[in-house]
Every structure is written in C-alpha cells, then in structure tokens.
Amino acid sequence: MVNEVARHLFNIGSKLQISTVSVHKVSRAINLYTNRITIQERLRDEGKLLDEKNLAGAYMNRGGAFFYRQELDSAIEDYNRAIEIRRRIIAAGRFWIRDQLFSLYFNTFQVLKETNIPEVLHNLFEMTLYDARESLTDGKLTSQSFNELHDLAGLAVRHSYIPEKYKKQWKIIFQVIEKMKT
Secondary structure (H helix, E strand, C coil): CHHHHHHHHHHHHHHHHHHCCCHHHHHHHHHHHHHHHHHHHHHHHCCCCCCCHHHHHHHHHHHHHHHHCCCHHHHHHHHHHHHHHHHHHHHCCCHHHHHHHHHHHHHHHHHHCCCCCHHHHHHHHHHHHHHHHHHHHHCCCCHHHHHHHHHHHHHHHHCCCCCHHHHHHHHHHHHHHHHHHC
C-alpha cells in the first residue's frame, strides 16, 4: 500500500513538472517528490524496499525541478544522491541502469555550467570518467547507454567549464566511442 502511494505521488509530480512551467506547479511537484523520497527511504531503512531505482528517479526528477527554480545547490545534492544510488545498483550487477546513470551525469554537468564548486566538479569528473572507462572496458553497454555516454563525452569535450585535465581524458573516450560507432 505504501509503495502504491509513493508511486502515485511520483506520477503526479512528473505530470506537474512536465505539463507546465508555473512556479506553483513546480513547487508542488517538488513537494510530491519529497514525499515519495521520504516514503521510499523509510521502506529502504525498514528493509521493505525491493528496488531503489524509483528512489533514484525521484531524486533525479526533484533535482530537475530544483534546477528549473535555479536552486542549484539543491539540484546538485539531489543529482548526487541519484548518482550514488544508481552506481550502487550497477555495482550489484544491473548494468542496464547505466543509461540512466550517464543521463544523470549529463544533467549534472548542465547544472554545473551555472555554478563553480571545485570539489563537486572534481569528484563528479572523477566518478564520471571512472564509470565511462569501466563501461567501455567491460562491454556491458546497452545501445541506449552507449548513446547516453556518447552525448556525455561530446558535452565534456565541447564545454569550456570542464578543466583541461579532464577534457583530455574525455577526448580519448569520445574517440573510442566514435570508432566503436563505425
């Protein structure tokens, strides 16, 4: 029953955020995602949550709503939580979640274009590069994961806010991906 309520709140929040850009509706969506997160975390803490994928999705969507409202610290915090959860799911062997992870990294990079928090940037770039190399090495990429990684690498190579130290590594990854595409 509690899982059904949480799923319902998530769906309403998604519709509110997507259907219009009014501040009131985005605020309401944030409240609904917050309720969903609270319920899901309680279930997880009680050992009753079977899958954290939806919890990660709620964090990602709430992060997007915070980004829309230009609450960048909150957006980054939620994206980081979603990344942490998705990395844990992948480490448990569910490699098909990688497309969502790379999509999250892409969204986080978009937020970070608006701000400059050195320790957050450093940690994010290190994690992203690690996950990209891991994915290319183990070969367990779905076509969607491959496309998301390609977009992420393209973004990393193009944008000036990415430090040169990381940009060089992303260029190599981008070249590997381009070769794999042909």
